[in-house]
Amino acid sequence: xxxxxxxxxxxxxxxxxxxxxxxxxxxxxxxxxxxxxxxxxxxxxxxxxxxxxxxxxxxxxxxxxxxxxxxxxxxxxxxxxxxxxxxxxxxxxxxxxxxxxxxxxxxxxxxxxxxxxxxxxxxxxxxxxxxxxxxxx
Amino acid sequence: xxxxxxxxxxxxxxxxxxxxxxxxxxxxxxxxxxxxxxxxxxxxxxxxxxxxxxxxxxxxxxxxxxxxxxxxxxxxxxxxxxxxxxxxxxxxxxxxxxxxxxxxxxxxxxxxxxxxxxxxxxxxxxxxxxxxxxxxx
DNA sequence: AATTAACTTGTAATGATTACAAGATAGTAA
DNA sequence: TTACTATCTTGTAATCATTACAAGTTAATT
Numbered sequence: 169x170x171x172x173x174x175x176x177x178x179x180x181x182x183x184x185x186x187x188x189x190x191x192x193x194x195x196x197x198x199x200x201x202x203x204x205x206x207x208x209x210x211x212x213x214x215x216x217x218x219x220x221x222x223x224x225x226x227x228x229x230x231x232x233x234x235x236x237x238x239x240x241x242x243x244x245x246x247x248x249x250x251x252x253x254x255x256x257x258x259x260x261x262x263x264x265x266x267x268x269x270x271x272x273x274x275x276x277x278x279x280x281x282x283x284x285x286x287x288x289x290x291x292x293x294x295x296x297x298x299x300x301x302x303x304x305x
Numbered sequence: 306x307x308x309x310x311x312x313x314x315x316x317x318x319x320x321x322x323x324x325x326x327x328x329x330x331x332x333x334x335x336x337x338x339x340x341x342x343x344x345x346x347x348x349x350x351x352x353x354x355x356x357x358x359x360x361x362x363x364x365x366x367x368x369x370x371x372x373x374x375x376x377x378x379x380x381x382x383x384x385x386x387x388x389x390x391x392x393x394x395x396x397x398x399x400x401x402x403x404x405x406x407x408x409x410x411x412x413x414x415x416x417x418x419x420x421x422x423x424x425x426x427x428x429x430x431x432x433x434x435x436x437x438x439x440x441x442x
Numbered sequence: 443a444a445t446t447a448a449c450t451t452g453t454a455a456t457g458a459t460t461a462c463a464a465g466a467t468a469g470t471a472a
Numbered sequence: 473t474t475a476c477t478a479t480c481t482t483g484t485a486a487t488c489a490t491t492a493c494a495a496g497t498t499a500a501t502t
Contacts, residue, residue, distance in 0.1 A: 186468055186479060207458080222482040227459065229480095245380045247490075248458065261424060272420035279431070283409035287398060290435040294416070298427040323448060323499055344489080359451045364490065366449095384459075385489065449498070454491105461486070468479080 176238070183236045193218060194229045195238070195253070204242050204250040204260070204269045244269065244295045259294035265303035272296075313375070320373045330355060331366045332375070332390070341379050341387040341397070341406045381406065381432045396431035402440035409433075 176195070180187055193214050198205070201213065211226045230251055233239035242250040244262050250269065259274040276292040313332070317324055330351050335342070338350065348363045367388055370376035379387040381399050387406065396411040413429040 184479080188468070188480060190481070220482080224460085224483075225481055228482095231460095232480095241382060243380050243382045245378060247384070247386075249384075259418065261421060261426075263424075264427070270420075270424075272418045274416065274418045274420075279411065281396065281409045281411045283407075283411075284398060284433065286438040286441075287400075287407075287433075288436040288441055289398075289433050290401070291433065293432040293434075295430040295432065296421065296424075296426050296428065297430075299425040301423040304423075304425055321448080325449060325499070327450070357451080361452075361491085362450055368491095369449095443502100445500100445502075447499095447501100449496105451496085452494100454493085456489105456491070458489085459487080462484090464482090466479105466481070468477105470476085470478100472473100472475085 179236060179238060183232075185232055185236060190218065190221065190225050191229050191233070194226065195233070198239065198251060198253045202252075202271075204252050206248045206250055208248070210251070242269065245297075257292070259296060261296040261298070261300070263300035263303055264297055265299055268300060270300060316373060316375060320369075322369055322373060327355065327358065327362050328366050328370070331363065331370070335376065335388060335390045339389075339408075341389050343385045343387055345385070347388070379406065382434075394429070396433060398433045398435065398437070400437035400440055401434055402436055405437060407437060 240254045257276040261270040394413045398407040
């Protein structure tokens with residue numbers, strides 16, 4: 169469900185969020201750098217283009233986009249949050265050697281454990297850990 | 306794979322870890338309080354019994370037990386880590402209203418996504434979020 | 443009982459994240 | 473276009489979880 173620019177505008181409008189320069193740049197960065205970046209990586213990546221950018225703005229922006237459902241936080245055992253544009257279901261694999269996070273296809277919405285029959289499930293995350301092909305060599 | 310006291314002793318011995326009073330108490334707390342407690346919850350829970358206990362010790366102990374594979378950290382979107390004794394595979398559900406974390410049965414080791422054929426998978430975690438039966442009312 | 447590596451503890455340091463207040467800007471409406 | 477106002481951005485200061493470190497203590501081995 170990749171969002172077009174117009175979808176995006178509507179989405180933000182609905183939540184009384186403005187389409188500021190900084191927000192567009194953060195979204196652009198997330199779109200072009202599918203590495204599940206940390207706040208610091210986003211900040212450093214954008215600082216070249218927007219020298220006045222503040223790290224607080226990156227935090228604010230990400231929180232706003234997460235609230236709007238446009239961005240998803242990845243919390244996979246680091247003490248530093250990572251961010252991903254919200255796309256269709258996929259799992260995340262973290263290599264314990266190089267630290268890279270890889271996406272993999274998995275049909276998460278098919279999981280409906282009977283233990284959770286009476287629960288309202290809004291979100292399903294699958295996190296794997298181990299060693300990636302590169303680091304196995 | 307619940308560990309007996311003797312298993313535990315051996316496990317620790319293997320890693321050159323001592324069976325100190327504080328460590329036993331932390332393990333006892335985790336065994337008796339299956340609420341995936343935070344460091345602070347563990348600290349406050351044990352402080353009554355061990356008034357000299359230091360929070361640093363709780364951190365050190367948990368890190369040692371995690372390294373030894375006896376305890377597993379739960380990182381489910383809070384910025385505060387939670388801990389669980391390592392038992393057989395199960396998923397975690399976090400209620401976004403009350404914040405409680407529930408266990409549920411799920412056969413995680415059955416998931417072998419083809420995308421990860423060349424990866425060495427060491428650990429699989431499943432985190433769901435939503436609203437628990439109590440808070441749905 | 444002596445020895446020593448490993449442990450505990452308190453304090454200080456670190457690092458990510460948020461609070462806050464003042465100035466800037468996007469979008470609306472005339 | 474212009475004016476208006478709520479929202480956003482920014483820098484600094486505060487907060488909170490976690491780790492570093494050093495000095496004293498203890499578990500386990502001899």
